[in-house]
Amino acid sequence: DSGVTQTPKHLITATGQRVTLRCSPRSGDLSVYWYQQSLDQGLQFLIQYYNGEERAKGNILERFSAQQFPDLHSELNLSSLELGDSALYFCASSVTGGRTDTQYFGPGTRLTVL
Amino acid sequence: DAKTTQPNSMESNEEEPVHLPCNHSTISGTDYIHWYRQLPSQGPEYVIHGLTSNVNNRMASLAIAEDRKSSTLILHRATLRDAAVYYCILRDYDKVIFGPGTSLSVIP
Numbered sequence: 001d002s003g004v005t006q007t008p009k010h011l012i013t014a015t016g017q018r019v020t021l022r023c024s025p026r027s028g029d030l031s032v033y034w035y036q037q038s039l040d041q042g043l044q045f046l047i048q049y050y051n052g053e054e055r056a057k058g059n060i061l062e063r064f065s066a067q068q069f070p071d072l073h074s075e076l077n078l079s080s081l082e083l084g085d086s087a088l089y090f091c092a093s094s095v096t097g098g099r100t101d102t103q104y105f106g107p108g109t110r111l112t113v114l
Numbered sequence: 115d116a117k118t119t120q121p122n123s124m125e126s127n128e129e130e131p132v133h134l135p136c137n138h139s140t141i142s143g144t145d146y147i148h149w150y151r152q153l154p155s156q157g158p159e160y161v162i163h164g165l166t167s168n169v170n171n172r173m174a175s176l177a178i179a180e181d182r183k184s185s186t187l188i189l190h191r192a193t194l195r196d197a198a199v200y201y202c203i204l205r206d207y208d209k210v211i212f213g214p215g216t217s218l219s220v221i222p
Contacts, residue, residue: 002157033210043158043201045210056208090157099146099205105157 003027004106006091012112018079021109023091025072029104031055031097032074034066037108038087049074050097078111086113116140118202118213125219126192134187134216136202141182146205149176149187151198152215158201161187192220 003026013019025032034046036059045058049068060066063081068074078085088108094101118138126132138147146165150158162169162176164185169176175188189196197220202213 002159004157042214043212045212048210056210058210092157099144099207100163102160103150103158105159108157 002104002106004091004093004104006089006106006109008109009107010110010112012114013081014114015081015083017081017113018077019081019111021076021078021089021091021111023074023076023093023106025074025091025093026104029093029095030072031094031101032068032072033092033094033103034060034074034076035090035092035105036087037090038084043090046076048097055097081113083113086111116142116145116204116209116211118204118211120200120202120213120216122214123217123219125221126189127221128194129191132189132192132196132218134189134200134202134218135184136186136213137184138202138204138213139183141204142206144206147176147178147182147185148203148205149174149200150203151196151200153198161200163205192218194220194222196220 005024031050033048046060048056066076092103092105148163149161152158164176177186199215201215204211
């Protein structure tokens with residue numbers, strides 16, 4: 001158990017819909033990362049937050065958005081969903097968000113878009 | 115943009131050493147090289163990281179080429195619990211780039 005929690009574990013929805021994925025970081029970690037894992041694209045970095053502020057942006061689509069709240073939990077919002085958005089979404093956390101930090105990954109949320 | 119390439123799969127006998135290669139010919143001077151592994155049905159977990167010098171920890175060793183265009187993760191004695199997908203990753207302040215991963219099978 002990494003100490004990072006993600007909810008829900010599974011999510012099934014239809015094209016065009018909007019969903020919210022939630023992540024609680026390890027106690028004491030200030031930085032949160034979001035990743036997408038799909039069969040064709042592998043693991044892709046989406047976005048990173050540090051203490052409530054966006055720090056780095058990866059391959060995040062404009063239909064996706066995220067935020068980190070004052071209690072440090074984070075949410076990833078996916079809208080206008082397409083079949084290709086079906087994937088495993090991981091959240092990770094680290095202490096400072098620096099490039100040498102160890103990231104601790106949650107168990108993931110499996111999103112299925114029908 | 116920098117990228118990494120890794121063999122799709124490798125096999126090792128139990129209790130033998132394993133060398134997992136990674137090429138990152140477009141690495142920038144400030145990129146750190148990280149390795150994570152992903153066990154079935156789990157999120158990735160940290161293995162090791164380095165910048166220029168070789169690194170050792172209780173899990174593995176990391177050998178980095180002098181020109182930094184390649185690196186090798188070394189598991190000194192593979193166990194059945196080491197069967198996983200191993201990812202080579204480049205990290206800088208504003209990026210995290212995962213390689214495609216190498217699926218390691220360990221034969222008893």
